[in-house]
Amino acid sequence: MRLILLGPPGAGKGTQAQRLVRKYGIVQLSTGDMLRAAVKAGTPVGRRVKDIMETGKLCPDDLVVDIVADRIEQPDAGKGFILDGFPRTTAQAQALDRMLAERGLKLDAVIELNVDPAVLCDRIASRNAQAKARGEALRSDDDPEILKRRLEAYWNQTVPLIDYYRSRRVLKTVDGMAPIETVANAVEDALDGAR
Numbered sequence: 001m002r003l004i005l006l007g008p009p010g011a012g013k014g015t016q017a018q019r020l021v022r023k024y025g026i027v028q029l030s031t032g033d034m035l036r037a038a039v040k041a042g043t044p045v046g047r048r049v050k051d052i053m054e055t056g057k058l059c060p061d062d063l064v065v066d067i068v069a070d071r072i073e074q075p076d077a078g079k080g081f082i083l084d085g086f087p088r089t090t091a092q093a094q095a096l097d098r099m100l101a102e103r104g105l106k107l108d109a110v111i112e113l114n115v116d117p118a119v120l121c122d123r124i125a126s127r128n129a130q131a132k133a134r135g136e137a138l139r140s141d142d143d144p145e146i147l148k149r150r151l152e153a154y155w156n157q158t159v160p161l162i163d164y165y166r167s168r169r170v171l172k173t174v175d176g177m178a179p180i181e182t183v184a185n186a187v188e189d190a191l192d193g194a195r
């Protein structure tokens with residue numbers, strides 16, 4: 001199974017992806033995690049994106065597309081994957097279409113986690129407070145000012161993908177404001193209908 005989880009920062013993509021990993025035995029491919037690992041390791045890619053990520057802007061399409069193209073070639077992605085945080089622009093979505101077509105693969109579904117923008121910042125603030133209470137380090141881009149820019153990037157550059165995938169009849173919209181369990185059930189129902 002090959003899926004995309006679409007939604008703004010704080011929509012719960014990571015949480016839902018982890019559940020799908022356990023249920024379907026497929027891998028979660030988070031471009032944010034891959035880029036953060038590259039920054040931490042100080043690779044050439046990491047050095048190129050460090051400052052961009054710290055400001056909450058999107059990294060260049062070609063760079064992110066190359067990372068995903070390499071990653072889906074790995075043996076563990078053979079059974080399927082959940083793309084979390086990719087694609088984020090129309091150019092990335094088009095590149096993904098080409099990438100999949102070249103390999104004779106297709107997307108089973110694009111799940112949009114629909115959330116109310118007004119409550120997102122509160123939700124992220126409470127997620128951060130919980131992480132802090134557990135003694136976990138916060139992501140530097142969860143700072144409120146940077147988060148604002150990450151949300152702007154989502155509304156300006158990623159929201160057009162909702163129509164992109166709707167017109168290709170693969171979009172499933174789920175209410176991301178419901179409790180985690182309810183969202184997970186709705187995602188599963190959407191996927192049952194997609195297969």
Ligand code: AMP
Nearest residue numbers: 031032053056057058059064085086088
């Ligand atoms: P995330 O963990 O998905 O919120 O991503 C954190 C940051 O990584 C984003 O704010 C971007 O700077 C960068 N990033 C992650 N995925 C992408 C992508 N598909 N395209 C461009 N930049 C990305």
